[in-house]
Amino acid sequence: MRAVVTEGVGAMAVTDRPDPPSPGPGEVLVAPDATGICGSDYHFFTGELSDEAGGSQFPRVQGHEVSGTIAELGPGCRPELATGQRVALWPLHACGECYPCSVGRFNTCDNFQLIGIHVDGGLQERLIMREDHVFPISSEDPAVASMAEPVSIAVRAVERARIAAGERVVVLGAGPIGQCVGLIAIERGAEVLLVDLQESRLALGRELGAETLAWTTADEVVAGARRWAGPAGPPVAVDATGVPAAVRAMIDMVASAGRAVQVGMSVDEVPIRIGSLTEKELDFLGVCCCGTGEFAGAVEVVERNGPALARMISHQFPLAEAPEALRFAMDNPSDVMKVVIRGD
Numbered sequence: 001m002r003a004v005v006t007e008g009v010g011a012m013a014v015t016d017r018p019d020p021p022s023p024g025p026g027e028v029l030v031a032p033d034a035t036g037i038c039g040s041d042y043h044f045f046t047g048e049l050s051d052e053a054g055g056s057q058f059p060r061v062q063g064h065e066v067s068g069t070i071a072e073l074g075p076g077c078r079p080e081l082a083t084g085q086r087v088a089l090w091p092l093h094a095c096g097e098c099y100p101c102s103v104g105r106f107n108t109c110d111n112f113q114l115i116g117i118h119v120d121g122g123l124q125e126r127l128i129m130r131e132d133h134v135f136p137i138s139s140e141d142p143a144v145a146s147m148a149e150p151v152s153i154a155v156r157a158v159e160r161a162r163i164a165a166g167e168r169v170v171v172l173g174a175g176p177i178g179q180c181v182g183l184i185a186i187e188r189g190a191e192v193l194l195v196d197l198q199e200s201r202l203a204l205g206r207e208l209g210a211e212t213l214a215w216t217t218a219d220e221v222v223a224g225a226r227r228w229a230g231p232a233g234p235p236v237a238v239d240a241t242g243v244p245a246a247v248r249a250m251i252d253m254v255a256s257a258g259r260a261v262q263v264g265m266s267v268d269e270v271p272i273r274i275g276s277l278t279e280k281e282l283d284f285l286g287v288c289c290c291g292t293g294e295f296a297g298a299v300e301v302v303e304r305n306g307p308a309l310a311r312m313i314s315h316q317f318p319l320a321e322a323p324e325a326l327r328f329a330m331d332n333p334s335d336v337m338k339v340v341i342r343g344d
């Protein structure tokens with residue numbers, strides 16, 4: 001079978017590998033049909049993934065945003081799984097033994113393994129997964145089905161933020177994750193103000209039901225968010241950029257007793273006024289991947305919002321052009337929303 005292997009820093013090649021064996025008990029052989037590329041893939045490829053995130057270990061088949069077709073079922077899989085079915089893959093393996101696992105927070109497991117990062121992922125023609133990581137999804141378009149993973153991060157963020165109907169929510173960053181946070185918050189009956197540097201991303205956000213504000217400076221954006229949400233500030237703000245100035249703006253704008261939710265990843269540091277946490281008694285909440293229930297919720301979001309999610313997929317490439325696709329995505333950040341690599 002063909003497998004796209006990241007062999008070292010900046011080196012990705014389309015190679016031949018032996019087919020995996022037949023799936024064992026509780027395992028599923030999946031043929032990936034579409035794999036989305038995201039910022040963490042760039043960091044892995046350039047060897048910049050932080051040590052806390054497991055570092056970049058080569059060689060590796062990348063790809064953690066995967067939809068596919070069930071090629072073969074091992075014995076003992078749950079009865080709703082069937083050969084030929086379209087599925088989305090929950091990419092996270094937890095140890096079940098550590099403190100976060102003991103309190104049900106498997107998504108922050110100390111020994112957390114993500115397909116495409118710590119074990120091989122979607123950029124290959126066959127992949128064995130444990131059956132509890134395989135979720136049937138009705139989306140006809142495999143590229144849309146592969147959006148279940150980024151949507152699942154947004155589901156987690158909206159859960160952490162406890163976003164309720166009628167609330168005003170500011171989302172910093174209108175890339176795929178920020179757009180998905182907006183989409184799910186609007187589904188819940190919230191009102192959303194999306195903030196980004198790029199007008200094309202804001203235009204898409206407006207089409208999906210958000211109001212928008214162009215990023216200028218942190219102070220101006222805080223003032224703009226307060227004009228929109230009221231002088232006390234928005235009760236919820238979400239940063240989907242990881243850029244220090246945006247994180248700072250999020251903490252500054254959010255209302256006292258509000259929730260500030262960090263989704264964008266970064267190794268940068270940001271100075272914040274300690275009083276923001278005490279005087280305002282903020283909930284400052286981090287988000288890491290998602291749990292199995294949230295992944296199931298994400299599958300339903302994808303099934304309900306196929307056309308909106310399709311709008312976020314800006315480019316598609318065949319598997320044989322995966323190395324070019326990754327380079328294209330990294331070299332053209334202002335043109336690229338979501339790059340998806342097809343399994344064909």
Ligand SMILES: [Zn+2]
Pocket residue numbers: 037038039040064065150
């Ligand atoms: Zn991702």
Ligand SMILES: [Zn+2]
Pocket residue numbers: 094095096097098099100101109110111112
């Ligand atoms: Zn664990």
